[in-house]
Amino acid sequence: MSAEIPHANPIRGRFNSWLLAKYEDDLHEEMGPRKAEHIGSLAGTVIEIGAGNGVNFRYYPPGVRVVAYEPNPYMHDRLRASARTHGLEVELRTASAERLDFEDGAVDAAVCTLVLCSVPDPVRMISEVRRVLKPGGRFFFIEHVAAERGTFLRRMQDVLLGPWRYVFEGCHTNRETGTLLEEAGFSRVEIDRFTSETMPPVVVPQIVGVATK
Numbered sequence: 001m002s003a004e005i006p007h008a009n010p011i012r013g014r015f016n017s018w019l020l021a022k023y024e025d026d027l028h029e030e031m032g033p034r035k036a037e038h039i040g041s042l043a044g045t046v047i048e049i050g051a052g053n054g055v056n057f058r059y060y061p062p063g064v065r066v067v068a069y070e071p072n073p074y075m076h077d078r079l080r081a082s083a084r085t086h087g088l089e090v091e092l093r094t095a096s097a098e099r100l101d102f103e104d105g106a107v108d109a110a111v112c113t114l115v116l117c118s119v120p121d122p123v124r125m126i127s128e129v130r131r132v133l134k135p136g137g138r139f140f141f142i143e144h145v146a147a148e149r150g151t152f153l154r155r156m157q158d159v160l161l162g163p164w165r166y167v168f169e170g171c172h173t174n175r176e177t178g179t180l181l182e183e184a185g186f187s188r189v190e191i192d193r194f195t196s197e198t199m200p201p202v203v204v205p206q207i208v209g210v211a212t213k
């Protein structure tokens with residue numbers, strides 16, 4: 001386990017895996033159609049970053065090669081169980097997403113949901129995803145993001161950042177992830193904004209989209 005990954009605490013790691021499992025059905029209801037549309041159309045070698053409990057495995061079409069990066073060992077049992085349940089052969093890698101062990105242009109597509117809030121260096125992770133994608137390769141994401149500056153919600157996100165980040169193992173309430181993606185050098189970035197009806201109030205501003213290399 002790399003020393004730069006702060007989220008391998010045995011208590012919080014297990015708690016977060018349990019919590020994600022508890023809300024899995026709600027997240028499927030809210031985000032399932034968008035995930036099915038994008039993940040369901042992927043082919044070839046796909047990397048999923050921060051796969052967690054394997055919540056997205058049900059959406060992959062047959063024949064796709066899925067390489068899942070998940071550095072938190074307390075997620076691994078549920079992740080493997082999800083792969084079995086959905087009949088998906090998943091190669092699990094424990095490396096941090098800031099250093100992907102693929103050659104340049106070796107990957108057809110990338111997926112991450114609710115991850116860029118938590119990685120220690122999101123700029124580096126996005127740059128790594130862009131590096132390993134082949135030209136024209138797609139990076140599908142769903143992320144909770146910072147509310148507009150000056151709003152009450154943004155002030156709450158700023159105030160709650162410290163305790164939230166501690167409990168949820170590095171998760172930032174107020175990252176401007178959409179801007180990071182737009183400034184990362186992809187040839188095209190499509191982003192839709194929506195308000196989650198299932199997540200806690202402080203993280204309801206969300207984005208869903210695709211960045212194409």
Ligand SMILES: C[S@@+](CC[C@H](N)C(=O)[O-])C[C@H]1O[C@@H](n2cnc3c(N)ncnc32)[C@H](O)[C@@H]1O
Binds near residue numbers: 005050
């Ligand atoms: C909130 S969970 C989301 C899990 C899953 N993607 C989902 O939608 O339920 C965030 C995940 O990102 C992972 N993560 C955090 N930092 C990471 C990093 N540097 N590299 C890869 N995964 C990371 C965590 O271990 C955790 O599983």
